[in-house]
Amino acid sequence: MKKLVWLILFALVLSSAAMAQNISQIKLKDLQRVLTTKTDRIQVINFWATWCAPCVKEIPLFEKLRTDNTTIDITLVSMDFDLDPDPAKVERFVTRKNLQNKVVILAETDPNAWIDKIDKSWSGALPATLIINTQTGKRKLVQKELHEGDLEKLISEVSN
Amino acid sequence: MKKLVIVLLAIVAIAASPVKQGFEVGDTAIDFKLKNVDGKTVSLADFKDAKGYIVIFDCNTCPYSKAYNQRIIDLNTKYAAKGIPVVTINANDPAASSGDSFEEMVRIAKQKNYKFPYLVDETQAVAKAYGATNTPHVFVLSKDLKVTYIGAIDDNSRKADAVTKRYVEDAADALLQGKPAPTSKTKAIGCGIKWKSA
Numbered sequence: 001m002k003k004l005v006w007l008i009l010f011a012l013v014l015s016s017a018a019m020a021q022n023i024s025q026i027k028l029k030d031l032q033r034v035l036t037t038k039t040d041r042i043q044v045i046n047f048w049a050t051w052c053a054p055c056v057k058e059i060p061l062f063e064k065l066r067t068d069n070t071t072i073d074i075t076l077v078s079m080d081f082d083l084d085p086d087p088a089k090v091e092r093f094v095t096r097k098n099l100q101n102k103v104v105i106l107a108e109t110d111p112n113a114w115i116d117k118i119d120k121s122w123s124g125a126l127p128a129t130l131i132i133n134t135q136t137g138k139r140k141l142v143q144k145e146l147h148e149g150d151l152e153k154l155i156s157e158v159s160n
Numbered sequence: 161m162k163k164l165v166i167v168l169l170a171i172v173a174i175a176a177s178p179v180k181q182g183f184e185v186g187d188t189a190i191d192f193k194l195k196n197v198d199g200k201t202v203s204l205a206d207f208k209d210a211k212g213y214i215v216i217f218d219c220n221t222c223p224y225s226k227a228y229n230q231r232i233i234d235l236n237t238k239y240a241a242k243g244i245p246v247v248t249i250n251a252n253d254p255a256a257s258s259g260d261s262f263e264e265m266v267r268i269a270k271q272k273n274y275k276f277p278y279l280v281d282e283t284q285a286v287a288k289a290y291g292a293t294n295t296p297h298v299f300v301l302s303k304d305l306k307v308t309y310i311g312a313i314d315d316n317s318r319k320a321d322a323v324t325k326r327y328v329e330d331a332a333d334a335l336l337q338g339k340p341a342p343t344s345k346t347k348a349i350g351c352g353i354k355w356k357s358a
Contacts, residue, residue, distance in 0.1 A: 053257070054352070082317055082349050085318075115347040124348050124349045125293045125294045125349075125353070126349065143293070144355070
């Protein structure tokens with residue numbers, strides 16, 4: 001009987017893992033392409049990590065934004081790789097929170113070599129959110145936890 | 161007349177430039193008076209024979225701080241004897257991060273047997289004055305508080321044995337030789353300092 005329970009549990013774990021989105025590991029040049037490719041859609045890029053409490057706290061704002069505003073692209077860029085190159089923790093997190101936004105892992109080491117290439121004013125501290133109008137080049141970088149309404153305001157600031 | 165115009169232009173330019181936050185390399189930093197984990201107040205001026213200082217904004221909870229904890233202890237072991245002591249400061253708001261309370265600082269300093277100050281920046285005024293953003297965030301200062309290096313400890317957070325560039329050690333060695341730091345500014349991914357909500 002006990003064995004059966006374990007089997008069922010095991011099957012459940014497997015099936016939930018199978019439903020999770022496929023998280024790709026990207027390189028800096030892939031991210032730079034997102035930042036610079038001209039599109040009518042405002043790009044909202046959030047830099048986060050599973051270990052970062054304020055990041056985890058603000059993620060629901062991005063999930064809500066996804067359903068509220070279908071004219072933008074949201075990318076949640078996990079910065080976990082620097083401390084833990086195994087993607088398992090990020091995958092488990094995305095599954096557990098049932099995240100619908102696109103999640104990618106930035107698989108780069110030696111951050112000093114590339115932080116400035118994402119944004120010169122970025123200190124490297126998490127969380128950080130970058131909002132870009134690729135048509136006009138207007139961009140906003142926020143280097144702190146966001147609160148209700150902040151994202152909408154930032155998007156309208158780069159939109160016109 | 162021409163001179164006056166130039167002076168006026170300079171004043172306008174200074175007034176129009178955004179307020180500078182924190183110190184840059186080459187600036188003269190400020191000393192501070194902050195409470196240590198032993199309850200006593202510590203200032204940089206207390207280190208009478210110091211040839212410089214390694215000031216590190218750190219905390220109890222950040223995984224980067226944990227990853228670098230032993231390396232910070234080792235920096236002090238190596239450089240305090242040479243006259244460049246490590247001074248660590250926690251500016252995180254415990255209301256935003258309960259694990260960063262003073263009591264927890266005391267516990268960690270005891271557990272890890274810190275031989276250097278671990279100070280609490282309750283008002284966050286020192287972190288703001290320095291322009292600290294992450295933990296750990298290092299400022300190497302000369303004896304007369306001139307900033308010679310700002311940034312990360314080294315280039316590999318995850319593995320101490322895979323480090324190829326020891327930014328802080330290089331800056332401290334240069335300071336001892338009276339030379340500028342070979343790399344004076346670096347950036348690293350890290351935990352943002354938990355600021356008090358306005």
